[in-house]
Amino acid sequence: MFDDTFTGVEGAGNAGSAWRSVVLLGVLPAVIVAVPAAAIAKYRGSVPSRLATHWSGSEPDGSMTLTGLIVTVSLVLILPGLAALVGGVLASRRLPQGMASMVAFTGLFIAGLGAWILTWSVFSHRNLESWTEASSVGVFPGVIASIGIGAAAAWLARTLPGAPDSPQREGDQLPALELASAERAVFVETMTFPFIMGLAAVGLLAAGVMLFIGEWQTGVFCLLMTLPGLSMGRVRVQADRNGVTLRSTLLPIRYNKIDLADIEQASVIDVEPMKWGGWGYRGSLKIAGTAAFVTRKGPGLRLDLTKNRRFAVTINDPETPTRLLNALRANA
């Protein structure tokens, strides 16, 4: 199975991809296991019999034995995360292109969190008499580190070959827009994402209430959590001689700027959200080689880009930008 995967990858014209699989399936999981294992081996003798696992405010109010913690974290976070990583990498040919990369990110992010919790728990309990003295600081760096290791995995997995797909519904048949040499054209469509707008509204309300009653930390946290929702709530696609841009209209955020020269083909597709990783802004052109903005199932614009990358966005009128972009590409 391993040999098959490796020769498959190289056969697809990605010589040098074997080392990526080695790092993905060997080095990264080894790090996830070795770091907490080393910490446990070093501090096992100097931690109290129970370790704090839950805090209310800064006071610990829940605890577990070291063995209990290791078993729980391994079963809930580390093993499922690593299983997702290995499964995603080995099954990449049966998944849509780019999906293995997103699965690898999620898997290593979850496993990384587990590794951090174990490592940090034994480290912070070293030389303590009792779990009641444990302080609760230190989760934030673990989240950052886990995002980092997840992004590394996604980057390594981005060139894994995916299932062959046939994107075109009628892309090849759509005639290019007739555009004289002195003519310029711009296509613009604004999409709203009511579900995520609703979520953001609830978040804003919660933030307001928390700030009003003086829970400013929770309030600021709620506010920060609504920002991604707000930025995705209303989005505008613009296609013109410079390429395609995707921007949030509620916040000054530009999701994508794709140069015309990078677009190999534009086509009309029926977007299947699960094939692009779900709803909302999914993936990353730089890291995963695949990105999509999905508000619903149904018509969308698909761009096949240089370096085997792809981009999709759900819009109500994908025919016009497809015809425009194919005309602009032909004129360029």
Place this chain on the structure above:
Amino acid sequence: MLLRVDHESSVSLHEQIAGGLRAAIAGGELSPGERLPPARQLAQGLDVNVHTLLRAMQTLRDEGLLEMRRGRGTAVTGAAPKLASFTELAQKLVGEARRGGLDDKEILKLVEAQL
């Protein structure tokens, strides 16, 4: 909405842009309340000066089709869909009448007679 301009046309650029926006409003591609992209972004795509684009937007504001608010961008007015198609008709009437040799006073008289 597809907005296009022909840089070699005898019709001025700002008139072409105003016409394109008006047609998009009349055709329902731009609905009331919808905000237009910032003038700079549209101007870059159309390869025109940003002032040319603003001039087109101002024409539509004077016709009651767009409202321009400082800091909030440019949005299609509630009355725009109804107005846009009649503005187009009025333009056609005036154009035809002028070509037919009528002067502006005569055109005004013509319209008033129908009211």
